[in-house]
Amino acid sequence: MSDVLNLVKEYWEGHFKKLLIDDSELEEQPLFMRDEDMEVLKRKKNQLNFRDAKVLKNIIHGQVISYEARSSREIVDYLLTMEFLIIQKKKIYLETQQQARRAVIEGGLLIDDYLVQGEGSCDQKLGMNYIHKGLKSEKNDRFSNKRYGYDRLEAIKYAERWWNDYNPAYKNFTDDCTNYISQCVKAGGAPMRGNPDRNIGWWYSGNQWSFSWTVAHSFRWYLSGSNKGLRAIEVSSPKELLKGDVICYDFNGNGTWQHTTIVVDKDSEKMPLVNAHTTNSRMRYWMYEDSSAWTPSIQYKFFHIIDGTTT
The missing domain is CATH 3.90.1720.10 (endopeptidase domain like (from Nostoc punctiforme))
Structure with a gap:
C-alpha cells in the first residue's frame, strides 16, 4: 500500500506546490483531474491572494480505507490529509483538511482520483420541515430555570x-x-x-x-x-x-x-x-x-x- 500512498502524495503535493506555493499556473489541467477539483484549487489560490496570505509549506498524508484489485486496475479508497502552513501578515497558522477520496491505478500509474464525500451531502430528510416549537411553555423541562x-x-x-x-x-x-x-x-x-x-x-x-x-x-x-x-x-x-x-x-x-x-x-x-x-x-x-x-x-x-x- 505504500506505493499507492506515495503516488497520491506526489500527485497532490506537486499540484499544491505549483499553484499555492510557487504561485504559478498549471500549463494544462491534468487529464484525470476532475473539473470540480481544479475549480477548488483555483478558488483557494484566489482566496489566499485576496487575503494577502501565502502557503509556506504543504504536507500530504494518506491512509488506505479499502483496496480492491479489478483486472488490471487497483481501486483504492483513502483518507487524504492536507496540511497547509499559512502566513498572513504576522500570523502563522496550520490549516488542516481531510477528504475521503478514491484513486484508480493502472500499470503503476495514477489514472483517476476523485472525492467520495464532501460538505453539503448531509442527510436533511429528517428535520427539513423542522419548525422551532421551543417557544411554547415547557413546564416540565428540567433545564428551564437554570x-x-x-x-x-x-x-x-x-x-x-x-x-x-x-x-x-x-x-x-x-x-x-x-x-x-x-x-x-x-x-x-x-x-x-x-x-x-x-x-x-x-x-x-x-x-x-x-x-x-x-x-x-x-x-x-x-x-x-x-x-x-x-x-x-x-x-x-x-x-x-x-x-x-x-x-x-x-x-x-x-x-x-x-x-x-x-x-x-x-x-x-x-x-x-x-x-x-x-x-x-x-x-x-x-x-x-x-x-x-x-x-x-x-x-x-x-x-x-x-x-x-x-x-
Whole structure:
C-alpha cells in the first residue's frame, strides 16, 4: 500500500506546490483531474491572494480505507490529509483538511482520483420541515430555570480535541457536522432542553437526540428562534463573531442549510478560522470557497452564542 500512498502524495503535493506555493499556473489541467477539483484549487489560490496570505509549506498524508484489485486496475479508497502552513501578515497558522477520496491505478500509474464525500451531502430528510416549537411553555423541562455561562475556552478545547476524532460518548454519524458542533457548544456549558420530543429544543440523551442536535437545517432554525436554553443572536458580519460562535451554510442558496462550523480562531484581518466535521477541518477559512460544495449562491448565517438564563 505504500506505493499507492506515495503516488497520491506526489500527485497532490506537486499540484499544491505549483499553484499555492510557487504561485504559478498549471500549463494544462491534468487529464484525470476532475473539473470540480481544479475549480477548488483555483478558488483557494484566489482566496489566499485576496487575503494577502501565502502557503509556506504543504504536507500530504494518506491512509488506505479499502483496496480492491479489478483486472488490471487497483481501486483504492483513502483518507487524504492536507496540511497547509499559512502566513498572513504576522500570523502563522496550520490549516488542516481531510477528504475521503478514491484513486484508480493502472500499470503503476495514477489514472483517476476523485472525492467520495464532501460538505453539503448531509442527510436533511429528517428535520427539513423542522419548525422551532421551543417557544411554547415547557413546564416540565428540567433545564428551564437554570442559569448558565457559555465557557468559550471549554468549547474551543473540545473543538480542538475532537476535530479529527469521535467522542465515544456520542453516536458517530456519517454526516457528522452538526453533531460535532452541538457537542462543542454543550462542552461550553450550553444547557440542553426538550427531551424526549425530537421536534422541541436541543438535546442529546442516550440513543435519542433532537433534530436540531444533528441536522444542520434544524440547528440553524433553532438558533434563530430559541429564547431559552441554548440561545444565540444573529450578527451581520463574520468579524463580529467570537471564538466559540457558530456559522451555518446554505451552499446552494435555496433555503436548505447543509453545514455548520465553529469559530476557533481569527486571522490577521479578524476573520474567523473554523473547525468542522464530515470533511474534518481545522483552522479553515470560514468562507469555504475551497469546498466542492461551494457555489456563487452560497448563504451564511452568523450566530453569536450568548450567556444568560433559560427563562
